[in-house]
Amino acid sequence: MFQKKNHVFILVQIIIWTIYSGIIFIPQIIIPELNFLGYKNWQLLLDYFFSVCLLTLLSISLKFLYDPYIKLDDFKLWEIIKMLFLIFAAALFYYGVLMAYNYLMLHYVYQRPEVLDHPSQSQKNQIAFIFVMGFLFFLWIVIYTIYRTTLQIKNNKMDRMEIENTLKDSQLNALKGQINPHFMFNSLNNIRGLILENPEKSREMITRLSEMLRYSLTKNEITTIALEEEIEMVENFIEISKIQMEERLNFISQIDQNTLKLQIPPMIIQMLIENAVKHGIAKLKDGGQISLETNLENNNLTILVSNTGMLTIEKDSTQLGIKNIEKRLYLIYGEKASFKLQEIENKVIAKIIIPIL
Secondary structure, eight states: OHHHHHHHHHHHHHHHHHHHHHHHHHHHHHOGGGOTTOOOHHHHHHHHHHHHHHHHHHHHHHHHHHHHHOOGGGOOHHHHHHHHHHHHHHHHHHHHHHHHHHHHHHHHTSOOGGGGGSGGGOHHHHHHHHHHHHHHHHHHHHHHHHHHHHHHHHHHHHHHHHHHHHHHHHHHHHHHHHHHHHHHHHHHHHHHHHTTTOHHHHHHHHHHHHHHHHHHHHHTTOSOEEHHHHHHHHHHHHHHHHHHHGGGEEEEEEEOGGGTTSEEOTTHHHHHHHHHHHHTGGGOTTOEEEEEEEEEETTEEEEEEEEESOOOOOTTOOOHHHHHHHHHHHHHHGGGOEEEEEEOSSEEEEEEEEEOO
16 A cells, blocks of 8 residues: 555656646747757757656655654644755755756757856846745645645544544443343342252253353354344243242233344343343332333334333442443444433333434
8 A cells, every 4th residue: 555655646746747847848849939048859858858857756755755754743833944944955956956967968968068158047047946946846845735634634534433443342342241241140140049949940040041141152242133133032031030030020022023133232122121120020029010012113123121110220229231221322323323211100111212224
């Protein structure tokens, strides 16, 4: 990529200086009246070629001096002074090389040393020529500075996007890592309480837990999964919870068949169900009901999880599950997704709206 950019730069310089030198030399070839020094066409063409080569080499030299020594990200007066130095150094260098070229060519190739005494070669005109070239290189520096600034802004934007994406992936992986210990801890506690009391049910719970752990491990590196896969894990979790809570937990679901293939963040519904069990049904003496509903609304997937109970926040609660859901939705969908938790008529209702990508 670096080599390609250098090749493009050199090609652009050749084109620019070919056009510039052509404006000076080609009219003298086409219109003899403009050739007041009496140069032959082959001499003008040779000078034309030399001018293009010298200006191109000077441009390349300016670039390789500009890039390491002019600091655009910390632009101060000193940087302007260095730019002015480059401009006048280039103008003086061009003038010196051109004068040496003219002297050698007029004396030893063109055999016309008298041209050096022509009025057009006066000291006043020579000084004016240096300032004209200085202005020309000033324009070059300005244009190249604009190009470098634009390129730097673009690179900074790309770097920022790359950093944001890396941070986003890191945050998502960290948030996924919070989920696995969360449901596994609760399930292991359930197993511990049933091992001696009911070994058969304990084995059933272990089987379902292994399925959940397998799901967790295989989906941990995936940002989104099909809704139907998530529902399978939810059903496993409900069955595990029912073994412990028995008739106190009633679960119903109304799943729109058109939503089964839609993509959602893995474990996001499972966390809602888990919170409904832990903070809702488990705290009610007579238990209650959890319902799961999905449907399509205005090209959005709506997920509703409701449970019997009241919306209360315990003093020692970190609200890890709720914050997890909010952060994951924001990292994946930005402002297009929403999450709302509220209490309506003795029911806690969690509502997630996800755009269909």
